[in-house]
Amino acid sequence: MxxxxxxxxxxxxxxxxxxxxxxxxxxxxxxxxxxxxxxxxxxxxxxxxxxxxxxxxxxxxxxxxxxxxxxxxxxxxxxxxxxxxxxxxxxxxxxxxxxxxxxxxxRIKKDDDSVPTRSGSFYYSSEMRGDNEYPVYVRSSDFAGTDKQALLDANKLAEGHEYYNLGGLSASPDDKLLAYAEDTLSRRIYSIKFKDLLSGELLGDELQGTSGTTLWANDNKTVYYIKKDPQTLLGYQVFRHTLGTPQEQDELVYEESDNTFYTGISKSKDDSLIYIHHSSTETSGVSLIDANNPNAPPQAFVPREAGLEYEVAKLGDTFYVLTNLDAQNFRLMKVAADKLGDKSHWQEVIAHRPDVQLQGFELFNQHLVYQQRHNGQSELFVQKLSGGPAHKLSFNDNAYMVHLYGNNELDNPALRVYYTSMTTPGTHYDVDLNSFALNQLKQQPVLGDFDSANYASERLFVEARDGAKVPVTLVYRKDKFKKDGTNPLYQYGYGSYGATMDPGFSSNRLSLLDRGIVYAIAHIRGSEMLGRPWYEDGKKLTKKNTFNDFIDVTKALVAQGYGHKxxxxxxxxxxxxxxxxxxxxxxxxxxxxxxxxxxxxxxxxxxxxxxxxxxxxxxxxxxxxxxxxxxxxxxxxxxxxxxxxxxxxxxxxxxxxxxxxxxxxxxxxxxxxxxxxxxxxxxxxxxxxxxxxxxxxxxxxxxxxxxxxxxxxxxxxxxx
CATH class of the missing domain: 3.40.50.1820 (Alpha/Beta hydrolase fold, catalytic domain)
Structure with missing residues (x-):
């Protein structure tokens, strides 16, 4: 209050x-x-x-x-x-x-639905209606939503709260129960609750002081969650809870003793494993828990090693490993499930390249999809596991943001992609993994007189004081812009943690562009816009490069006529x-x-x-x-x-x-x-x-x- x-x-x-x-x-x-x-x-x-x-x-x-x-x-x-x-x-x-x-x-469409994503036997989505602040979460047995079932109405749950955040929705393997998490204080400490989706009633279980993520073991009654330290807010303990028992009796499965590490949890696509993720800024690791055994202890994928970063995904009896092992910009390896615990068994799938950062990957039964960043731009490739050349997906803009989401099942015939640029509203595609055809599912509507043809985006490089070339993305309204140093200039930057602020669309930003303001994102050091070396040259004892880059971008944009001094x-x-x-x-x-x-x-x-x-x-x-x-x-x-x-x-x-x-x-x-x-x-x-x-x-x-x-x-x- x-x-x-x-x-x-x-x-x-x-x-x-x-x-x-x-x-x-x-x-x-x-x-x-x-x-x-x-x-x-x-x-x-x-x-x-x-x-x-x-x-x-x-x-x-x-x-x-x-x-x-x-x-x-x-x-x-x-x-x-x-x-x-x-x-x-x-x-x-x-x-x-x-x-x-x-x-x-x-500009916001009041009645707006998300694109359904498949998870198990159902397709999950959310629906916004009227002046509601929050969505209603629904599911259906098909993509078209012919038998839609409402799961949670966040508007009702938010009643009486000045702040409300709903997170961590997770259905049990048999699809009968739903776990969800609530934060009503904005401290990112969540309470987890459970709903019977057949009766609509809440179970008596409530897990306090958590990170908000809930993972189900395959017995439909055991869940894993992370408890946070109430003072430091670090999630450091993984607990195993059995429905119908008090939280005080929950079993401590893993406790992180090194307070420089974050702890996370996820589940393998084939539902056979619970992953515990151990993440610090320069070191990461994974432990595995058998999701079919409610008493299974965690097993380290390999012993944790300072400076070694990796993440894993399982396909059959093989684990794929994205790692920085002898690879500053990362490479992809694989290892047989019976060879865990020793990284000398890792075999190379995609080699390290000094000028290309391997960002992530997604596995399907017959395909490997990987994302890389080259010269500051993300690129997506589809590779058949049986062999043959990788296919690069093509997009129209010269600077854009693309990422993968909702690819929860190994047998998906298509890759779900979200795409946007400074002039293109968020667009959702399914990409056929064999023909590579793009099927547009939705483009975020922008109400009013918006026409993307009225706006232009540029991508350029600015030379910083030490000779480094700093990427910059610009957007402006064509009929309001003159490259004569008369326009106001809005410059945005972040430059830390390797977080890369890719160029994406914002309908709110139109209020600036339509008033003649040029909008610029300075992709300064401390991000990974130009790969891992770009990040490492903007942290710790090189942090001042971040600030210098931002100032040098401002000076260059003014000098080049993009903005008035x-x-x-x-x-x-x-x-x-x-x-x-x-x-x-x-x-x-x-x-x-x-x-x-x-x-x-x-x-x-x-x-x-x-x-x-x-x-x-x-x-x-x-x-x-x-x-x-x-x-x-x-x-x-x-x-x-x-x-x-x-x-x-x-x-x-x-x-x-x-x-x-x-x-x-x-x-x-x-x-x-x-x-x-x-x-x-x-x-x-x-x-x-x-x-x-x-x-x-x-x-x-x-x-x-x-x-x-x-x-x-x-x-x-x-x-x-």
């Missing part, structure tokens, strides 16, 4: 130095003119907190904003004060926010928020306005605190600051530590009080320090969603308000 704290709390007035100003502008008569009295920015109290490491002393004056329980009146009052101030400062954009929200909402805005979230923070410390003069969403900005302090959720798993990404080399390097770019007395762009900062990935107090402290240090009069607003977490608001329409806020903020600044 949201706590409605008054804007000014007398109980904390003596300790919390927050300017008590009107929550919204008021009007005063002055010579018959209305004059707005703007709220004063909140000023946070400074309480010095000393931190000493490697002989270096740092003073954090805003450390007091950390409240792990999220119930300290002083902290909550400050966040509410910031929210009121943001509302006041953005009051003039409210009509534009409403206009943008309605505009974006009007005084009309560049930029946005990023989470690790992309760290990117924004580092960029505006280093080169604020290149950006008119910046949006940093759920930003990871207090790098050193967070990475030194193993009690903060997910910290330990990040050491191989950022480095471990307990080592002085990493401490010094991280400190040199950490946005919070590097805030200085200088002019900054207009800033919009957002967070969620219950964020499980980046704790709310990181951006809260950052904003307070920026207010203290910055020398400009530019706008700095900070919004905390008091009900949401890392992903923002739930619901298909509610989250549009967040997008409308960012777009209105940028458009308002660009109009000045």
């Amino acid at each position: 949201k706590k409605n704290l008054p804007f000014c709390l007398s109980i904390v007035a003596a300790t919390l130095l927050v300017a008590c100003s009107p929550a919204t502008p008021t009007k005063q008569a002055n010579n018959n003119e209305a004059v707005s009295v703007v709220a004063s920015a909140p000023v946070a109290e400074k309480i010095p907190y000393e931190m000493v490491m490697h002989g270096d002393t740092r003073i954090d004056s805003y450390y007091w904003m950390r409240d792990d329980k999220r119930e300290d009146p002083k902290v909550l009052a400050h966040l509410e004060a910031e929210n009121h101030y943001a509302d006041a400062m953005l009051a003039g954009t409210k009509p534009l926010q409403t206009e943008l929200f309605e505009e974006m909402k009007s 005084d009309k560049v805005v930029a946005a990023g979230g989470s690790a992309g928020g760290l990117l924004m923070g580092a960029v505006i410390n280093q080169a604020p003069e290149h950006y008119l306005a910046v949006a940093a969403h759920v930003p990871f900005v207090d790098v050193v302090t967070t990475m030194l605190d193993e009690s903060i959720p997910l910290t330990t798993n990040e050491y191989d990404e950022w480095g471990n600051p307990n080592d002085k080399t990493y401490y010094d390097y991280m400190l040199s770019y950490s946005p919070y530590d590097q805030v200085k007395a200088q002019a900054y762009p207009h800033l919009l900062v957002t967070t969620g009080l219950h964020d499980s990935q980046v704790q709310y107090f990181e951006p809260a402290k950052w904003v307070a320090k920026l207010r203290e240090m910055k020398t400009d009069s530019n706008m700095l607003v900070f919004k905390t969603d008091m009900e949401a977490g890392h992903g923002g608001a739930s619901g298909r329409f509610k989250r549009l308000h967040d997008t409308a806020l960012e777009y209105a903020f940028f458009l308002d600044r660009l109009s000045k």
Whole structure:
């Protein structure tokens, strides 16, 4: 329940130095003119907190904003004060926010169904209706949906919750029971429930504190799930639960003792095995459990080895292994089921290529499908297991995103593919595995006067300061664009964890393009756009390449006439928020306005605190600051530590009080320090969603308000 704290709390007035100003502008008569009295920015109290490491002393004056329980009146009052101030400062954009929200909402088809995917004996899909925020999940015995059965109505389940996320739907092997998971706090901690699909009744079993994934053993009464540490939020224990018994009696099957690893679970396509996945940034492994034996212990595929990464899939008596063994860009191997435990038995299927990254693969009874990335573009190949040349699937756009989904059965005659580009709405295909013919099942409708022919996308490479060629994808509306340096430019980036932001369509983005804004994705180092080396050249002690690349892309796009030097805005979230923070410390003069969403900005302090959720798993990404080399390097770019007395762009900062990935107090402290240090009069607003977490608001329409806020903020600044 949201706590409605008054804007000014007398109980904390003596300790919390927050300017008590009107929550919204008021009007005063002055010579018959209305004059707005703007709220004063909140000023946070400074309480010095000393931190000493490697002989270096740092003073954090805003450390007091950390409240792990999220119930300290002083902290909550400050966040509410910031929210009121943001509302006041953005009051003039409210009509534009409403206009943008309605505009974006009007492009969404209200009655919309997903494409059914086969799993076992049924085809599963979801249905959106009217103004509902959430779907209804259904299944049918055929693709056409002739005997549709409603499984869950997420709208009813979400009633009474400010936030709701439904995940982990999993039917039992006999199709009579359904497991599903609920998160009502946005901390990514789920409760698992079970529904009898014949009677419609809920079973008495409820599993608390889980990751949300449920896997069924083949006896229809045993399930596997992962329990999370409530403090660090790491999923580290795999339990086996028997329906009808209390959770306290569940059997601990596996416990991860190394807190730098994530734990995941999945099931083989032939349903014979439960996989336990052990994943850190630079090492991974798999353990196997016999799904036909409810008492089976896990067996390591091969002993875990630092630096060795692999994933497996089973076909008959053979395992296929995607691995970095002697292959920086990965290769595909195979091994007989009776040769497990020793990687010397692995045999090569697809060799390593230094200029091509092997990204993933999918197995069918007669076919191998694999995905690779060459020169920054994903490619799909279909290979008959009996031999012969691999066939490359062709697509029309020069830059696009393609991925596989819903290929749950080994005997599928077709490959399910999702395809999109900056100008092509999301399109679903079934690809015949023998003829390679593409059967379009659905293209996401965009209501209104949308015509993809009105837009153009470009793909180019920009030379960074060290000579590296950075890929960039651009999209703009043809009749609004002139390559003469007059258009506003919106630049997006992420650049961490090897996450590659492939160019995809966004109907929301049309609201920018139709107003003449050029939209650019900078595929900077730290992603895997140019393969694994591109990622490794943008993490740990090379992390600054990520920030330099982003700035160099901005400068090059302006120089080449894609954007006006005084009309560049930029946005990023989470690790992309760290990117924004580092960029505006280093080169604020290149950006008119910046949006940093759920930003990871207090790098050193967070990475030194193993009690903060997910910290330990990040050491191989950022480095471990307990080592002085990493401490010094991280400190040199950490946005919070590097805030200085200088002019900054207009800033919009957002967070969620219950964020499980980046704790709310990181951006809260950052904003307070920026207010203290910055020398400009530019706008700095900070919004905390008091009900949401890392992903923002739930619901298909509610989250549009967040997008409308960012777009209105940028458009308002660009109009000045």
